[in-house]
Amino acid sequence: MSVLQNILKQNPKSEDYLIETLLSLQDAKDEPCISEEEIADIAEYYGISPTRVSSVASFYTLLSLRPRGKHVVQVCRDVPCYLNGSENILEAVKEALGCDIGETTADGLFTLEETSCLGNCDGSPSVRIGKKTYENLDSQKVKEIISGYREAK
Amino acid sequence: MEKRILTARFGKIDPLSIDDYIKNGGYEALEAAVKMESDTIIDEIETAKLRGRGGAAFPTFIKLKALVGEKEKTRYIVCNADEGEPGNFKDRHLMENDPHQMIEGMIISAYTTKAKKGYIYIRGEYDHSIAVVREALAQAREKGYLGKNILGAGFDFDIEIRSGAGAYVCGEEFALIESIEGKSGRSRPKPPFPTTAGVFMKPTMLNNVETFANIPHILEMGGKAYAKIGTESSKGTKLISLSGNIANRGVFEVPFGVSVKDAIAKLGRGVADGRKLKMVQLSGASGPILPPEKIDVPIDFDHDIGAGAIIVMDERTDVVDILLRHAEFFEHESCGKCTPCREGNLHLVRLLRKVQAGSATADDLRVMENLADVMINVSLCGLGQSAPIPLATALDGFGDQIRDRLAQTETKENA
Ligand SMILES: Cc1cc2nc3c(=O)[nH]c(=O)nc-3n(C[C@H](O)[C@H](O)[C@H](O)COP(=O)(O)O)c2cc1C
Ligand code: SF4
Ligand code: FES
Numbered sequence: 001m002s003v004l005q006n007i008l009k010q011n012p013k014s015e016d017y018l019i020e021t022l023l024s025l026q027d028a029k030d031e032p033c034i035s036e037e038e039i040a041d042i043a044e045y046y047g048i049s050p051t052r053v054s055s056v057a058s059f060y061t062l063l064s065l066r067p068r069g070k071h072v073v074q075v076c077r078d079v080p081c082y083l084n085g086s087e088n089i090l091e092a093v094k095e096a097l098g099c100d101i102g103e104t105t106a107d108g109l110f111t112l113e114e115t116s117c118l119g120n121c122d123g124s125p126s127v128r129i130g131k132k133t134y135e136n137l138d139s140q141k142v143k144e145i146i147s148g149y150r151e152a153k
Numbered sequence: 154m155e156k157r158i159l160t161a162r163f164g165k166i167d168p169l170s171i172d173d174y175i176k177n178g179g180y181e182a183l184e185a186a187v188k189m190e191s192d193t194i195i196d197e198i199e200t201a202k203l204r205g206r207g208g209a210a211f212p213t214f215i216k217l218k219a220l221v222g223e224k225e226k227t228r229y230i231v232c233n234a235d236e237g238e239p240g241n242f243k244d245r246h247l248m249e250n251d252p253h254q255m256i257e258g259m260i261i262s263a264y265t266t267k268a269k270k271g272y273i274y275i276r277g278e279y280d281h282s283i284a285v286v287r288e289a290l291a292q293a294r295e296k297g298y299l300g301k302n303i304l305g306a307g308f309d310f311d312i313e314i315r316s317g318a319g320a321y322v323c324g325e326e327f328a329l330i331e332s333i334e335g336k337s338g339r340s341r342p343k344p345p346f347p348t349t350a351g352v353f354m355k356p357t358m359l360n361n362v363e364t365f366a367n368i369p370h371i372l373e374m375g376g377k378a379y380a381k382i383g384t385e386s387s388k389g390t391k392l393i394s395l396s397g398n399i400a401n402r403g404v405f406e407v408p409f410g411v412s413v414k415d416a417i418a419k420l421g422r423g424v425a426d427g428r429k430l431k432m433v434q435l436s437g438a439s440g441p442i443l444p445p446e447k448i449d450v451p452i453d454f455d456h457d458i459g460a461g462a463i464i465v466m467d468e469r470t471d472v473v474d475i476l477l478r479h480a481e482f483f484e485h486e487s488c489g490k491c492t493p494c495r496e497g498n499l500h501l502v503r504l505l506r507k508v509q510a511g512s513a514t515a516d517d518l519r520v521m522e523n524l525a526d527v528m529i530n531v532s533l534c535g536l537g538q539s540a541p542i543p544l545a546t547a548l549d550g551f552g553d554q555i556r557d558r559l560a561q562t563e564t565k566e567n568a
Binding site: 015016017018019020022023055056059060061062063077078079080082083084115116117118119120121122123124128131132133 | 236237238239240241242244245276277278279280315316317318319320321332333334335336337338353394395396397398402403404434438464466467470474475478479481482485486488
């Protein structure tokens with residue numbers, strides 16, 4: 001059975017599980033994004049229109065219809081992090097990745113994004129990579145963390 | 154200065170062990186509740202004067218009463234753990250350090266209102282909270298606190314976790330309800346309120362994590378004793394989230410009435426690195442920005458404490474930078490359903506960028522003030538209604554600094 005079919009089976013067949021399904025699907029894939037075919041399959045399974053599925057997927061920032069790198073690097077941009085130097089963190093990440101906000105590195109390993117507050121302001125500046133939040137960062141630390149991901153591939 | 158009720162077990166128990174929780178008084182309130190009449194429980198919560206901790210400060214007993222009074226028997230209990238307002242992180246600490254008190258509060262609410270199903274809506278970025286709460290729910294189910302015929306008292310209730318997916322607006326009650334239904338999170342006009350038509354259009358009691366966490370404590374100490382803590386308008390304790398340029402960031406629990414100034418000085422140990430205080434923002438991105446001479450106010454519901462964020466900003470901070478960042482946040486997070494918020498936030502960002510660049514005129518400032526007025530008064534939900542609050546309050550406290558940034562050419566143009 002395909003990855004998607006397995007995920008669909010995890011919850012009752014009811015369209016209120018749409019967001020759960022989309023999140024689980026992204027988590028299960030090498031690149032966290034949802035494709036056209038997957039949208040069509042999901043819509044068919046729940047008996048809803050593909051537009052309804054894609055409009056939900058585009059509403060939520062953790063979901064993506066655009067292909068993204070294996071590791072999505074999200075730098076927090078809100079005020080508590082800003083007060084603790086998030087602009088330097090963003091610069092350091094851009095330098096380490098060699099790409100700008102919204103872009104994916106040439107090797108397809110990373111996509112750089114900005115994010116709203118991660119609810120981790122007591123550890124600001126904070127950065128989320130994939131499903132892990134890193135805190136109390138400085139330029140040096142965040143570069144080392146990114147190198148770690150690059151070496152682990 | 155601290156008064157630890159909700160945080161009393163923090164660090165003392167293993168959050169992943171229900172036995173630890175039970176050994177430390179956990180689920181005793183539920184044991185007592187299932188021997189009580191529904192009305193008696195509601196009376197205790199009314200006597201305690203418990204008000205919502207998610208920002209709107211609505212009396213909790215009214216929601217319980219409303220649910221009990223509904224003809225429709227399918228009812229839901231929903232816990233709002235979306236916590237997306239910049240500067241707030243206390244619900245995360247509550248879930249990760251002592252998850253069962255929130256769950257116990259939900260079960261007591263379910264018993265009181267005969268609801269059979271509950272949801273905890275946790276923001277998608279809180280992976281660790283989700284994992285802890287998932288384990289806590291499994292353990293509660295195993296012990297018979299959730300499921301069929303709970304504690305032999307003849308009532309059934311279970312809770313499901315729903316994950317947010319990165320949308321601040323989903324903390325707003327109707328947007329959250331839409332999201333639980335698997336839709337994009339957009340608010341609905343009120344009335345009807347969620348207590349009449351909430352999840353799947355059924356009566357729903359929706360409360361913040363901290364609100365639910367208070368309920369077992371109220372039943373344990375009794376509403377009267379609880380109401381002795383705090384101030385006239387605000388009873389009990391409040392979890393506050395201290396962040397920004399403050400020496401000791403973190404979550405603290407204080408009785409209502411402690412002053413913002415003291416909390417910053419004593420719990421937060423003052424401004425970081427010995428710098429001077431420039432301004433403090435209460436409640437989060439949507440709260441008032443205050444100059445230092447205005448922070449000797451009590452932490453209570455009469456002074457915009459919201460969900461309890463206190464953001465400290467030192468002398469290096471530029472008020473226009475802060476306003477612009479907040480405006481960009483709201484522009485990004487607006488659900489786009491109503492014009493004043495969707496268009497208003499766009500214009501505020503554009504105009505604040507002009508102020509920052511030094512090219513705005515006095516007319517631009519007047520436009521911003523008018524926009525703020527319209528947004529506050531006619532936006533459909535709290536997001537649009539509160540987005541201009543930082544601007545409106547900063548114009549009071551720091552108006553000169555903002556006007557100093559206007560284009561110098563302006564007098565000539567106007568002449
Ligand atoms: C834009 C917006 C975001 C909100 N975010 C949250 C939130 O993250 N958590 C929360 O408990 N309440 C939030 N609220 C308030 C809720 O709408 C609601 O009033 C609250 O959850 C009710 O629970 P309470 O009575 O226990 O406070 C938000 C409101 C608005 C307008
Ligand atoms: S005020 Fe903003 S967030 Fe609320 S319904 Fe209107 S557009 Fe959506
Ligand atoms: S502002 Fe960055 S985690 Fe809150």
